[in-house]
Amino acid sequence: MSSPASLPEHVLTLLKTSKYLHLATASKPECIPSVSLMNYTYISPDRVYKPKSSVSDYSDKAADKGGHYIIMATQKNTEKYENILNNPQVSVLIHDWVTAKKLSLRKSSMSNTPTPAESSQEAPVQAPNADHPSRLLNLLQELNQSELSQMSATLQGHAEHLDTFSDEFDYYEQELLKANPDARVYTRGENVSVVKVKLVNAKVSDSENNTKFYD
Template sequence: MSCPESLPEHVLTLLKTSKYLHLATCSKPECIPSVSLMNYTYISPDRVYTPKSSPASSSVATSNKKCHYIIMATQKNTEKYENIIQNPQVSVLIHDWVTAKKLSLRKSSMSNTPTPAESTQDSSEQPPSADHPSRLLNLLQELNQSELSQMSATLRGYAEHLDSFSDEFNYYEQELLKANPDARVYTRGENVSVVKVKLVNAKVSDNENNTKFYD
C-alpha cells in the first residue's frame, strides 16, 4: 500500500479545515455499498504516531512518516465497522461548503426582506420590471455559481481498526478530540473503534469536468 508522494495544497487545506467527510465502505463478498457522514481529523506525515523504539517499529515508523492519514471513531455495532473489517478498502469524499454555507445564511436573512420593487408596489400592481430583479434571485444565482466553483476531492485508502488497549489508539483518539471536541460521544464506552485510514491516492474534480489524479 504505497502512499501518494504529495497532495496538492488545496486538498491539504480541505483536509485541515473541513469538519465532516463522507465515508464510503462496501461489504464483502456481497458488495453492498454504504455511505456515512463522519467527524474526522487529518494526520499529516509529521504527526503520525511513532511507536516505542525497536528495530521493527523503527522501520514501520519511517514508512508511516511518508503517509497521510484520516482518523475517525465509530461504534462496533455499525454497518460501516462491519464493512471495514470485511473489506478495508474505503473512499472518502470531502468538499468545501464554507462559501455555500455563508451564502445560504445570507439567503435566509434576505428571504424575509422585501425587495426594492416590493417595498414600492402593492400586490395588485404589475410584477417588477427586468430592471429591478429580485435580490433573492440574485442571491440564489450567486449561491449556485459559488457551490459549483468549489473543488471536491475523492480520496481512496485502506482502513485499519486500532486495538482499544494500544498506545496508538489513545494517541489518535486524543488527536480526534482536539480537532472535534463534540466527537467525544463517539469515543465513549467499550464498544468503540478508532479507525485509521491510510490515504493511497486522490482524485480532484471541478465544475468544468477537469479531473486530476494524485498517486
C-alpha cells in the same frame, strides 16, 4: 501501499478545515455499499504516531512517515465496522461546507429581497427590479474557477481498526478529540473502535469537469 506523494493545496486545506466527511464502505463478498457522515481529523505526515521505542526500531515503518491519514471513531456494532473488517478499501468525500453555506445564504438573501411593491402595500406597482439580475450576475462572477475547484474532493484509502489497548489508539483518539471535542460521544464506552485510514489516491474535479488524479 503508499500515500500520494503530494496533494494539491486546496485538498490539504479541505482536509485540515472541514469537520465532517462522508465515508463509503462496502460489504464483502456482497459488495453492498454504505455511506456514513463522520467526524474526523486529518493527520499530516509530520503528526503520524511514532512508537515510544528507539528510532532504529521505527525504521521498519519508515513508509508511514510520508503517509496522509484520516482518523475516525465508530461503535463496533455498526455496519461500517463490519465492512471495514471484511473489506478495508474505503472512499471519503470531503466537502467545503463553510463556503457552500455562505453561497447558499447569499443566494437565499437575494431571492428573498422584497421588491418595492412588496415593501409597502401602498407603493405603486413598478417595473421588475433591474438590479436583481445584476446581483445574481455578480454572485456568479465571484464563483471563479479556483473557488469551485475547492468545493470537494474524493479520496480512496485503506482502513484499519486500531487495537483498543494500544498507545496508538490513545494517541489518535486524543488527536480526534482535540480537533472535534463534540466527537467525545462517539469515543465513550468499551464498544468503541478508532479507525485509521491511509489515503492512497485522490480525485479532484473542477467546474468544467476537468479531472486530476493524485497517486
